[in-house]
Amino acid sequence: MRIADIGERKAIQRIVTHFPDGAHWGIGDDCAAIKIGKQLILVTTDMISEKFHIPSGATGYQVGWFITAVNLSDIAAKAGQPVGMTLALGVPRSYDIEFLEDVARGANRCAEMYKMAIIGGDTKETESLVFAGTAVGVVNQDVFMPRKGARRGDIVCVTGSLGSAGAGLHVLDDQRGNEKEAISKILEITPRIREGMALGSLGGVTSSMDISDGVASCLYQLQTINDVGFRICEKKIPVARYAKKISRGNREMERNWSLYAGGDYELLCTIKKEQVSLAQDYVASVGGILSPIGEVTDGDKILLEIKGEKQVLMNKGFEHFR
């Protein structure tokens, strides 16, 4: 059966059955964790390919930044401190070395910004551009924020703002508007390392993941793992300024980009109710923003409340191979 017929998530489900329990593969958790003493060594890998993930017009620098940042985002979701990343560059022989150097500069800049380093890599010939990054982080085992642990009454929070990447993709699809700005919104993302570490130090975070495939997709994954429901309040969703600019006030567009588009790489977490205010202070102390957007409920429904009316949140989001 072709992968295209079953989609990414089903394909992954079949792949992971061949590995020991807990192999993180997008599903399971954001990172693998290896226990060494009281520390957990976090390991996560992400691959991108030119044709499917890199908008044409992107610079090497942006691509280098992006592959580094998406990997760090997984470390951030577990409250980890990144310590190093390796980079495997698959590249056609006809490419200019200057392009790869630009990729290296972008990757290194992102690494420096988060006080870690590109510690190694591999360069191989491929038919088209494919990059794989693998980030390593450390976290004290009682600071680690798993995906499993959400309980009824906990508050659902997100860092930063949502909808930028979706709005950027919209501009590129539409072939109108400022393409350069759109590409920068898609690729120059901010891994929430500082926010993740601040949240981890709080101790009241009951579950956490990064929003690579959209908020709705995340919530459905957390629902399955935690056997809970969610009630999300639409008006509390922090819509990014850029998304508002591109939507020109079209609230439905903003909602779609915020909830169903992938690529924002903010953190989504559940926090004990009594600690939300403190969590906001902690995140603010490192220059971030944390917004409560709903709560964990009994049962298995994920409801979206729009102007007092509840509807079931659609289970859709970005999925590869579809």
Next chain:
Amino acid sequence: MRIADIGERKAIQRIVTHFPDGAHWGIGDDCAAIKIGKQLILVTTDMISEKFHIPSGATGYQVGWFITAVNLSDIAAKAGQPVGMTLALGVPRSYDIEFLEDVARGANRCAEMYKMAIIGGDTKETESLVFAGTAVGVVNQDVFMPRKGARRGDIVCVTGSLGSAGAGLHVLDDQRGNEKEAISKILEITPRIREGMALGSLGGVTSSMDISDGVASCLYQLQTINDVGFRICEKKIPVARYAKKISRGNREMERNWSLYAGGDYELLCTIKKEQVSLAQDYVASVGGILSPIGEVTDGDKILLEIKGEKQVLMNKGFEHFR
């Protein structure tokens, strides 16, 4: 300037200038090492692509085994104990999920054989098959075997036997002989984890690397890093039984495959003269073989002694993009 014009090694030299000193990228060392307490966390990444590294006719199982084994080989060269590996699978949507499951089985089997696990991964759509593995290992810092440290008088040794992969490639190029057997010699390689750990525990190994691109290429890299020369005795080279079978007694073919072809993934190391015999015992105790093939000399020449006559070893080996 196109990558094809400068070749892999020059391209890598330009890429790594953008990263902190010691970023291991094929050059530098086999693995990156992150210090945590008295332990070093070893990290290494290797990428393979269908068109350039996977013989047609290879099974998914063999490819899964191979991508795991080549990564473990780098851990072995540093005396590390592997603790986990991530796998990024780039695959066209038209591929069968059964193929990927076969890859998973092969990777998992190799992991199990070396008492570690596939701990995570990523699956993304690409135009052609590209796999990247990243292995993580641990080693006590005073057991770690670096590439730098060889001194005049040390004995050059290799594990196992050489020439199998070269002979296999010869059979495939020739389109004669048993293709299936040749593919198995190329892909079903044995990472020398047990041998590496035994050598590390000895303490007398002054430098070590794995032979991914051929013995000659390794020696030239060790020469540059250590500022020494080598004298290699051709008749001491342990030629693999398979290479002898394919060469039908042609000693020049055997020599070429053993010294200049990549793909054998044995360990090459230098050992203090007085400890070579003990090192052989250590390696034998884990079921391996260690053969002295020459010695470290003053000066900058790498000489090959054939029937009492010395010639300069050619600086050639497998290089990507060339």
